[in-house]
Amino acid sequence: MAPLARAAPLVTDPPDGSVRAAFGHLRPLYIPVYLDGLVTDSVVDFHLYLQTSPGHFILFRGPDLEFTGAHRTRLLANRVETLWLKGEERRRYDQYVERHLDTLLGNPQIATSRKVELLQSATHTTLDSVMVDPRHTQAVPRTRRIAQQTVQLIVRDSEALGHMAALMARDYDTVRHSMNVSVFATGLAHAAGVRNANDLRDLALGALLHDIGKSELPRDLIIKPGAYTDDEMALMRTHVTRGEQILQQDTRIGPLGMMVVSQHHERLTGDGYPRGLDASQMHLFGRIAGIADVYDAMTSDRSYQRAMKPVDALQLMSTHLASHFDQGLLREFVRTLRAPRSNVAAA
Ligand SMILES: [Fe+2]
Ligand SMILES: [Fe+2]
Numbered sequence: 001m002a003p004l005a006r007a008a009p010l011v012t013d014p015p016d017g018s019v020r021a022a023f024g025h026l027r028p029l030y031i032p033v034y035l036d037g038l039v040t041d042s043v044v045d046f047h048l049y050l051q052t053s054p055g056h057f058i059l060f061r062g063p064d065l066e067f068t069g070a071h072r073t074r075l076l077a078n079r080v081e082t083l084w085l086k087g088e089e090r091r092r093y094d095q096y097v098e099r100h101l102d103t104l105l106g107n108p109q110i111a112t113s114r115k116v117e118l119l120q121s122a123t124h125t126t127l128d129s130v131m132v133d134p135r136h137t138q139a140v141p142r143t144r145r146i147a148q149q150t151v152q153l154i155v156r157d158s159e160a161l162g163h164m165a166a167l168m169a170r171d172y173d174t175v176r177h178s179m180n181v182s183v184f185a186t187g188l189a190h191a192a193g194v195r196n197a198n199d200l201r202d203l204a205l206g207a208l209l210h211d212i213g214k215s216e217l218p219r220d221l222i223i224k225p226g227a228y229t230d231d232e233m234a235l236m237r238t239h240v241t242r243g244e245q246i247l248q249q250d251t252r253i254g255p256l257g258m259m260v261v262s263q264h265h266e267r268l269t270g271d272g273y274p275r276g277l278d279a280s281q282m283h284l285f286g287r288i289a290g291i292a293d294v295y296d297a298m299t300s301d302r303s304y305q306r307a308m309k310p311v312d313a314l315q316l317m318s319t320h321l322a323s324h325f326d327q328g329l330l331r332e333f334v335r336t337l338r339a340p341r342s343n344v345a346a347a
Contacts, residue, residue: 030057030084033093035076036110037118038083039100040069046089046096050080057084063092094125098142101149116163119149120179127175127208131215140205140252147182147204151197154186161187161336174211174222177296182207184292184333185260185285191336192288192329199256203285206253206260210289213242213261240265240274256285264289267324287326291317291333294325310337 030049038044044067049057060083075083085093097104101122105115123146130139153160164183185207186200194200214222217239221232228236243261247253253261263286266272268279272290298313308316314334317325 029087031087031090031093033083033085034114035072035081035083036107036114037097037104038067038072039103040067040072042067042096042100044096046085046092049084049086051082051084091125094121098122098125101145105149105153112157112159113163115153115157116160119146119153120164122146123150123179123182123208124175127178130209131175131212134212134215134246135249140209140247140250143208144201144205144252147208148201150182150204150208151186151200154183155190155197155200174214177300178208178211180296180300181210181264181289181292184296185288187336188288188292188329188333189285192284192332194284202254202256203260203288206257206285207289207292209243209247209253209257210261210264210293211239211243212246213239213244215246216242237265237273259283259285260289262286264293266290268326269323272324287329291325291329294321295333 030051033048043064044061045063047063048060050060051057075081097118101118104110104118110118126142126146130136130143133139154164161183182204186204189200189203194203217235221228221236224232240262244258247258247261262275263277263282266275266277266282266286267290268282268287270276270278277286294317295310295313298308298316299310301307314330314337318327318330318334
């Protein structure tokens with residue numbers, strides 16, 4: 001969901017509960033909350049509304065009340081599967097989802113596509129706050145829980161990767177990129193035969209945090225359209241060692257997760273950064289992270305660059321850029337993307 005536009009003059013009220021703000025940007029006034037995204041007997045700390053007719057909402061219940069099985073049954077008996085939340089309480093909802101993620105993702109009655117949306121929402125909330133305050137004592141534990149959930153969903157549910165890939169190209173920013181790299185890296189490692197659950201979780205965690213050093217760089221630099229000057233490029237490249245410094249005080253990320261942070265810009269040719277490692281010095285997880293990182297950067301829309309088609313990006317990585325990447329892994333990656341079901345289901 002796009003961030004809410006601030007203080008923009010409202011022009012029309014479309015019937016779906018959204019408001020069209022200036023410059024044609026659609027911002028949600030009411031956001032749907034599907035009943036299967038509410039945990040039975042949990043305390044819901046935001047207002048919930050019923051849509052009575054297109055564009056008209058009435059308060060269903062106030063905040064800090066328990067949502068019970070009786071509520072659910074009554075709503076479903078009335079064919080209500082969706083409640084609504086005001087856009088201004090979106091953050092509370094996202095935090096609610098993060099708190100209840102274990103229960104929601106473990107519920108066999110919730111469709112995979114919905115689980116993927118819930119995981120993405122929780123990942124976004126978590127990484128957003130981690131990028132703002134990367135040294136917070138809860139930064140790594142929160143991200144680690146998200147990494148664990150990402151791995152579980154990919155490994156246990158053969159449809160998950162396909163649904164994730166469909167959601168990935170939208171709203172591109174560092175947070176979205178980190179989520180994408182985590183998913184691609186986990187999918188690739190699993191397809192390449194990594195089966196140890198702790199290793200996969202550490203890989204996913206390292207990938208979620210791989211660009212955390214960018215949180216210390218000027219935002220103007222991060223979002224600058226077009227090419228960097230040499231000075232800007234040099235500053236940009238410091239994000240790797242900055243990330244290492246942020247995370248090295250925290251032993252919970254572990255050496256495998258750190259490998260992803262440290263090596264995701266190293267290249268087999270030895271001309272990567274920051275250390276110019278060669279193939280013999282690069283860890284499997286560094287190689288995997290490099291492929292996932294570049295592939296996602298190439299295939300996502302940015303403000304200044306249209307996304308490449310997956311097939312074109314993979315072609316480029318296996319021809320002109322072939323010497324940079326582990327071609328055995330790249331072939332595995334192509335197979336994974338082509339047939340996520342068969343590869344991922346082979347656990
Ligand atoms: Fe990076
Ligand atoms: Fe990156």
